[in-house]
Amino acid sequence: MTTSALLSVSGFLSSPSREVTRVTGCRSNFQSSFYGKFICNKSFRRTEVSRSYRGCTVVASVFGRRIQKRESVIPDPDYRIPIVLFGLAGGLVYADNLLAAAPIGLLGLLLLVQTTRVRFVFDSEALEVKVGEQLDESGENVFVGGKNRWKYSTFVNWELWWPNFPILVYFKETQTKPEGQVHFFPVIFNGKQLYDVMVERAGPSKTSGPKES
Incomplete structure (x- = not known):
């Protein structure tokens, strides 16, 4: 799984045991317990590395893999399914079939109600179900227990019916x-x-x- 770290440094690696003592110009490389680079801004000039790292940013690459922080995505609500159900219930009422119209309505x-309050929040590592405008915690799953938050790395498969x-x-x-847990949710969000x-x-x-040839 892709990992990434972007660390702002001030007074980092101040130990005198470091071999690097001076930096001249705008760029310097060093090696430590993990591989990384110091990238300094143009205002950074000849200075003692062991004492100060102002104006520097460490971009770390762990095991050669660069890390990228992804923004959270919240699909917009979609009211089409409730509207269709209300229309179907209205048609059944018009046909004097109240027994079928009641449960559909x-x-x-x-x-x-759920469309107005439930949100799927896709953050950088997991899908979480939240509620309300303030995106409050949805509590424990009433059917299988546990928090309504699942890491993408644990997904075995998923499907969307019908596109x-x-x-x-x-x-x-x-x-x-x-052994795997299955979840079904009505699509009360923007399908695309x-x-x-x-x-x-x-x-x-x-x-x-991709389809197998």
């Missing part, structure tokens, strides 16, 4: 239990945004990846 109402009008998003992860960020963060799904 209640489901539409539930999804409408043109997504209804459900499914994913299986091994964080909750080693959800699909794009899932491909980027969790990797291609079985249907979105």
